[in-house]
Amino acid sequence: MMRNDPIKHVFIWPAVLVVLAISIFPLIYSLTTSFLSYRLIPPIPPRVVWLGNYATLLQEPRFWSALFTTTLIAFIAVALQYAIGFGVALALNARVPGERLFRVALLLPMLLAPVAVALVARMMFNPTMGPLNQFLSKFGLVNLPFLTNGHWALACIIAVEVWQWTPFVILMMLAGLQTLPEDVYEAAELENASAWQQFWGITFPMMLPISAAVVFIRLIESYKIMDTVFVMTGGGPGVDTETLTLFAYQEGFKKFNLGYTSALSFLFLIAITIIGVTYLALLRPHLEKRR
Amino acid sequence: MLRRTFLMLTTSLAIAGVASQANAACSPDYTGVTLTVASQTGPYIASALKLGADEWAKKTCGKVNVVEFPWSELYPKIATSLTASDATFDLVSFAPAWLPDFVPYLSEMPKEMQSGKDWDDIEPAYRERLMVWEGKIYSQSMDGDVHTYTYRTDLFSDPKEKDAFKAKYGYDLAPPKTWKQYLDIAEFFQRPDKGLWGTAEAFRRGGQQFWFFFSHAAAYANNPNYPGAMFFDPETMDAQINNPGWVKGLEEYIRASKLGPPNALNFSFGEVNAAVAGGQVAESIGWGDTGVIAADPKQSKISGKVGSAMLPGSDEIWNAKTKKWDKFPSVLPGPFMAFGGWQIAVPKAGKNQKAAWDFVKTLTSPEVSGQAAITGGSGVNPYRKSHTANLQLWSKIFSPEEAKEYLGAQSDSINAKNVALDMRLPGYFSYTEVVEIELGKALAGQTTPQAALDAMAKEWNRLTDEFGRAKQLAAYRAAMGLPPKN
Numbered sequence: 001m002m003r004n005d006p007i008k009h010v011f012i013w014p015a016v017l018v019v020l021a022i023s024i025f026p027l028i029y030s031l032t033t034s035f036l037s038y039r040l041i042p043p044i045p046p047r048v049v050w051l052g053n054y055a056t057l058l059q060e061p062r063f064w065s066a067l068f069t070t071t072l073i074a075f076i077a078v079a080l081q082y083a084i085g086f087g088v089a090l091a092l093n094a095r096v097p098g099e100r101l102f103r104v105a106l107l108l109p110m111l112l113a114p115v116a117v118a119l120v121a122r123m124m125f126n127p128t129m130g131p132l133n134q135f136l137s138k139f140g141l142v143n144l145p146f147l148t149n150g151h152w153a154l155a156c157i158i159a160v161e162v163w164q165w166t167p168f169v170i171l172m173m174l175a176g177l178q179t180l181p182e183d184v185y186e187a188a189e190l191e192n193a194s195a196w197q198q199f200w201g202i203t204f205p206m207m208l209p210i211s212a213a214v215v216f217i218r219l220i221e222s223y224k225i226m227d228t229v230f231v232m233t234g235g236g237p238g239v240d241t242e243t244l245t246l247f248a249y250q251e252g253f254k255k256f257n258l259g260y261t262s263a264l265s266f267l268f269l270i271a272i273t274i275i276g277v278t279y280l281a282l283l284r285p286h287l288e289k290r291r
Numbered sequence: 292m293l294r295r296t297f298l299m300l301t302t303s304l305a306i307a308g309v310a311s312q313a314n315a316a317c318s319p320d321y322t323g324v325t326l327t328v329a330s331q332t333g334p335y336i337a338s339a340l341k342l343g344a345d346e347w348a349k350k351t352c353g354k355v356n357v358v359e360f361p362w363s364e365l366y367p368k369i370a371t372s373l374t375a376s377d378a379t380f381d382l383v384s385f386a387p388a389w390l391p392d393f394v395p396y397l398s399e400m401p402k403e404m405q406s407g408k409d410w411d412d413i414e415p416a417y418r419e420r421l422m423v424w425e426g427k428i429y430s431q432s433m434d435g436d437v438h439t440y441t442y443r444t445d446l447f448s449d450p451k452e453k454d455a456f457k458a459k460y461g462y463d464l465a466p467p468k469t470w471k472q473y474l475d476i477a478e479f480f481q482r483p484d485k486g487l488w489g490t491a492e493a494f495r496r497g498g499q500q501f502w503f504f505f506s507h508a509a510a511y512a513n514n515p516n517y518p519g520a521m522f523f524d525p526e527t528m529d530a531q532i533n534n535p536g537w538v539k540g541l542e543e544y545i546r547a548s549k550l551g552p553p554n555a556l557n558f559s560f561g562e563v564n565a566a567v568a569g570g571q572v573a574e575s576i577g578w579g580d581t582g583v584i585a586a587d588p589k590q591s592k593i594s595g596k597v598g599s600a601m602l603p604g605s606d607e608i609w610n611a612k613t614k615k616w617d618k619f620p621s622v623l624p625g626p627f628m629a630f631g632g633w634q635i636a637v638p639k640a641g642k643n644q645k646a647a648w649d650f651v652k653t654l655t656s657p658e659v660s661g662q663a664a665i666t667g668g669s670g671v672n673p674y675r676k677s678h679t680a681n682l683q684l685w686s687k688i689f690s691p692e693e694a695k696e697y698l699g700a701q702s703d704s705i706n707a708k709n710v711a712l713d714m715r716l717p718g719y720f721s722y723t724e725v726v727e728i729e730l731g732k733a734l735a736g737q738t739t740p741q742a743a744l745d746a747m748a749k750e751w752n753r754l755t756d757e758f759g760r761a762k763q764l765a766a767y768r769a770a771m772g773l774p775p776k777n
Contacts, residue, residue: 040370041374041392041718041720042391042758042762043374044757044758127554127557133553133554143553145554145556146554147557148495148556148557148735234363234495235496236496236497236727237496237556237731237732237735238735238737239728239731240735253367253371254366254367254724255721255724257721
């Protein structure tokens with residue numbers, strides 16, 4: 001087939017139209033809606049407010065609180081996932097006994113649906129019937145307000161996120177570690193480099209590109225956290241654990257405030273883009289050094 | 292040939308006979324009709340719908356498919372389906388408070404269902420108030436909901452406890468008449484070292500929490516001298532939720548949270564029932580399910596020791612018009628029709644409307660609903676006169692004394708002159724969401740009761756303006772049973 005064979009249009013255009021229909025059109029429709037005051041319930045006729053929804057949102061303390069909560073969960077959870085995941089991957093790469101069993105067992109949390117994990121976690125952290133508080137009671141310790149105190153509730157959500165998604169980091173980092181050339185380590189050993197020096201001088205820098213990608217993927221995914229928070233705390237107590245997605249859900253599907261929710265979604269998109277771009281800009285000098 | 296013709300004729304007649312017999316058993320005949328009902332996740336309500344579905348299937352040969360959604364998902368699912376005018380659901384079961392939002396999409400109840408013995412048997416509080424919207428009937432009550440008081444009779448009748456209580460508080464230990472007495476009792480029985488706590492109420496966001504708060508506030512904010520002014524001023528639609536009556540209600544609700552089992556702040560109504568049935572608390576408030584579950588020996592440790600009464604009240608109630616406390620010669624009980632009982636309705640877009648209303652008739656008939664009301668976990672509480680009058684029906688789960696108190700509390704609450712109706716307004720979720728958020732902060736001690744209520748009032752007034760004050764005022768007056776304002 002020649003490059004300018006008209007048959008190519010037969011293959012390309014259906015795909016382009018499908019993409020337009022299922023992603024671009026809803027995006028444009030949503031952007032248009034964000035400039036309207038538009039409620040389904042109670043039904044209020046749409047009215048153009050231009051940037052009104054955006055202005056209201058930016059002055060809304062609940063929006064900033066949700067953004068802060070989401071950022072806190074994402075950064076702390078991803079940092080822990082990376083540290084633990086890298087550590088476990090290094091251990092597995094060192095061919096510890098029973099490595100295969102560990103590898104399968106450690107991947108299991110990732111295979112579970114977040115809703116199921118959150119339901120189990122809610123039972124674990126249940127104040128009266130949960131095993132954690134019962135365990136504390138056995139030793140005469142006070143019961144902890146796991147899901148009823150804002151700080152504790154946030155810690156519980158982060159713990160669940162770390163438990164569920166660290167395996168993803170393990171998987172990726174292990175794959176990266178297994179591609180590292182062995183001769184570099186042999187040379188280092190000839191130079192009597194300690195394990196610590198080998199890690200900081202060879203492993204960490206060589207793993208930087210894959211680390212950057214893993215952290216980036218997890219960060220973006222963590223910003224979209226919804227199921228875990230919805231099931232475990234419902235955003236409470238008050239709005240202490242309300243994330244941006246949950247806030248959008250409450251506005252869109254409880255209050256059917258469509259214009260406002262669309263604006264919120266675009267602000268969310270902008271926030272994630274800023275974070276992503278900043279992250280890549282900060283990492284670029286280090287990554288370029290590796291080339 | 293003749294023989295063969297005779298054989299065929301006989302066979303045809305036999306088949307026709309069997310078929311006509313089968314059809315005669317289906318009255319009216321809805322063979323081949325399958326109705327889809329949206330419900331909250333069982334067992335509450337969904338099991339009652341399934342009970343009705345079995346009866347309807349026996350009677351009409353039709354089928355009913357009960358589709359269950361978690362409580363927090365039910366409103367969005369129904370609202371999305373109704374506003375899109377699709378025929379996903381032939382029937383929807385929902386909270387009365389959502390009726391104003393759903394009315395434009397619901398069909399009116401057939402006139403023939405609005406009269407007769409079964410119709411008159413429905414308690415007037417439901418038939419004439421909760422089921423009515425702007426003079427028309429769009430839904431049928433399938434459950435009666437009013438908050439009542441539940442207590443452990445073994446503790447309350449123990450001479451040692453009685454003496455100790457009187458010595459400490461100076462009055463007899465008995466079901467409380469006022470909320471102060473309620474808190475005294477809770478404080479008296481707060482014995483964590485013995486695995487006994489004072490009271491259990493729902494405090495969790497999304498866990499039916501705000502209805503418990505409303506029950507406290509009703510005693511101080513529902514003034515018979517200015518009817519319908521509990522939530523909003525019925526003349527101006529100004530929010531009343533931050534007036535001194537509500538502040539007192541919130542202060543006492545917060546105090547109750549400290550007299551419950553550890554981490555009571557995480558309690559939804561399910562945990563309240565578990566605490567009561569587990570014998571962990573001396574008293575509690577909540578819907579009628581609490582008493583039924585606590586009486587059931589399969590689910591309860593305090594079976595046979597369950598007492599019931601009306602909610603406590605007050606002898607001074609805030610008057611939203613004069614902006615002063617009105618003093619009454621005696622304590623007025625403060626029953627509150629929290630939630631108001633599940634409603635069932637037929638969407639206009641439904642394709643089987645006749646069959647759907649026929650199902651409603653069966654589901655809510657005195658026989659079927661009576662059976663559901665005495666089934667622990669069905670979520671159905673009395674809403675017909677026959678439910679509370681038929682002591683025989685209740686003897687299956689209650690002792691005669693328990694049944695008398697339980698049914699008395701239900702009936703007296705529903706028929707009390709000063710019974711407070713729950714809020715029903717377009718945009719209901721927008722109004723209650725801010726209540727839940729601010730309650731969470733006040734319960735956690737992050738804000739004062741007055742500040743939390745001021746924030747609620749500010750948001751309520753803003754929402755009212757956004758939705759249209761005149762429209763909301765008309766809806767509120769209709770919900771409170773007040774005539775339209777000229």
